[in-house]
Amino acid sequence: MKIAVDRVREGLEDLARFGGTPGEGVSRLVFSPADLLGRAYVKERMKGAGLNVSEDAIGNIFGTLPGTEPELAPVWTGSHIDTVLRGGRFDGMAGTIGAIEALRAIGEAGAPHRRTLTAVAYTGEEPSVFGIGCLGSRAMAGVLDLETAKAVKNEAGKSLYDTLAELGYDVDRLDAVRRKPGDVYAAIEMHIEQGPKLERSGCRLGVVTDISAPAYFNVWVEGLQSHAGGTSMADRRDAFAATAEISMVLERLVKEAKSVYATGTIGRVDVTPNALNVIPGRVHFTIDIRNTSDGSTGEILAALSEEMKRIERERGVKVRMQTINRDLPVHCEDGMQDLLAGICERRGIPFKRLISGAFHDSMFVGAFAPISMLFLPSRDGVSHCPEEWTSYEDVALGAEVLAEALLVKANE
Ligand code: GLV
Ligand code: MN
Ligand code: MN
Ligand code: MN
Numbered sequence: 001m002k003i004a005v006d007r008v009r010e011g012l013e014d015l016a017r018f019g020g021t022p023g024e025g026v027s028r029l030v031f032s033p034a035d036l037l038g039r040a041y042v043k044e045r046m047k048g049a050g051l052n053v054s055e056d057a058i059g060n061i062f063g064t065l066p067g068t069e070p071e072l073a074p075v076w077t078g079s080h081i082d083t084v085l086r087g088g089r090f091d092g093m094a095g096t097i098g099a100i101e102a103l104r105a106i107g108e109a110g111a112p113h114r115r116t117l118t119a120v121a122y123t124g125e126e127p128s129v130f131g132i133g134c135l136g137s138r139a140m141a142g143v144l145d146l147e148t149a150k151a152v153k154n155e156a157g158k159s160l161y162d163t164l165a166e167l168g169y170d171v172d173r174l175d176a177v178r179r180k181p182g183d184v185y186a187a188i189e190m191h192i193e194q195g196p197k198l199e200r201s202g203c204r205l206g207v208v209t210d211i212s213a214p215a216y217f218n219v220w221v222e223g224l225q226s227h228a229g230g231t232s233m234a235d236r237r238d239a240f241a242a243t244a245e246i247s248m249v250l251e252r253l254v255k256e257a258k259s260v261y262a263t264g265t266i267g268r269v270d271v272t273p274n275a276l277n278v279i280p281g282r283v284h285f286t287i288d289i290r291n292t293s294d295g296s297t298g299e300i301l302a303a304l305s306e307e308m309k310r311i312e313r314e315r316g317v318k319v320r321m322q323t324i325n326r327d328l329p330v331h332c333e334d335g336m337q338d339l340l341a342g343i344c345e346r347r348g349i350p351f352k353r354l355i356s357g358a359f360h361d362s363m364f365v366g367a368f369a370p371i372s373m374l375f376l377p378s379r380d381g382v383s384h385c386p387e388e389w390t391s392y393e394d395v396a397l398g399a400e401v402l403a404e405a406l407l408v409k410a411n412e
Helices: 005-016 033-048 093-109 135-140 146-151 160-166 171-177 197-201 239-255 294-315 334-347 361-365 392-410
Strands: 052-055 061-065 075-080 117-122 186-192 205-211 213-222 262-265 269-272 282-291 318-326 351-356 371-376
Touching: 005 033, 005 093, 005 392, 033 052, 033 061, 033 093, 033 117, 061 093, 075 093, 075 361, 075 392, 093 117, 093 186, 093 392, 117 135, 135 171, 135 361, 146 160, 146 171, 160 171, 186 334, 186 361, 186 392, 197 205, 197 351, 205 334, 205 392, 213 239, 213 294, 239 262, 239 269, 239 282, 239 294, 262 294, 282 294, 294 318, 334 351, 334 371, 334 392, 351 371, 361 371, 371 392
Parallel strands: 075 117, 075 186, 186 371, 205 351
Antiparallel strands: 052 061, 061 117, 205 371, 213 282, 213 318, 262 282, 269 282
């Protein structure tokens, strides 16, 4: 199966125009005007590739290539097209355009397949707008219900429910988005690595073993706002100093975690009043923990809670923590890992097996179907930035391996 590099380049460059600014990367937040244009483009490109297009109540887009036995559960492949602010043109898009091009090539070659093949563009993978990610695949897994859709809001206070309703989606039928085990035979997502391992090892493709899952939290620290000079070091109840200590504790606990892979990040800190000569009285911050083992996340959280109690006592502050979401890590099915690895070996493509530190829609698809992921090298290991880059040749090569693997699964 040959995938034309030019077609891959065209799809990615076309998409990058929606929300793209030279030097500033691509900003295509879910359901922004740029995202709506991008979504329309994806539907048109699917049609042009000979796929039948449909959309569900949360905006997941499906492009199907019917199999000879359409009553069999289909094989899915796809990713997302929304981005972070000042993101790149490959995170999500490589797997979405790659899926469309793989299915186009299969259709054009007339390659026989019993099962229907479906290219999917999942809605809103990035948590940039509503605070939680994987909106479309989360709803498919039944983890995002009507209540959650009404509860999660954007910065302006508008809920996901209202956003969808305004756009004309039949959001009250969100239940129909849900998939159960058996509905999908297998799903393969191609995605950029967003880390340096493939490039450093000279590999052109990666076979993912596990997807680490995020647990997100809001934390509020209440101290006492007071005069930076007049209040002695012994008398102060500094909410920021307490936050700084919590951040060092989190770093230690995550580094000590007994897990294949764990990370801890405090990515957002809002200090009140945020003034040079005033002791901070209040801090709000976020915690992002990623882990390939949910048990290990539980251990980190239990230890963190004990440490927070100590910090409260020692510093005279109050700490309150609220869970935003705690998702479950997923293991990529061994058989499909071996299938992807076998194709690479046969074709002489240098590859390696690796875990995914970032989360992906496949994490939620994994709740109702066997999943696997194919990674592409990220130049300099960076992503979620304008510098994010993967060669078009690597995307096309990945799409060829993807097409081969899809045909195997579709004929099982
Ligand atoms: C999403 O891109 C994430 O892993 O943060
Ligand atoms: Mn991303
Ligand atoms: Mn992504
Ligand atoms: Mn992601």
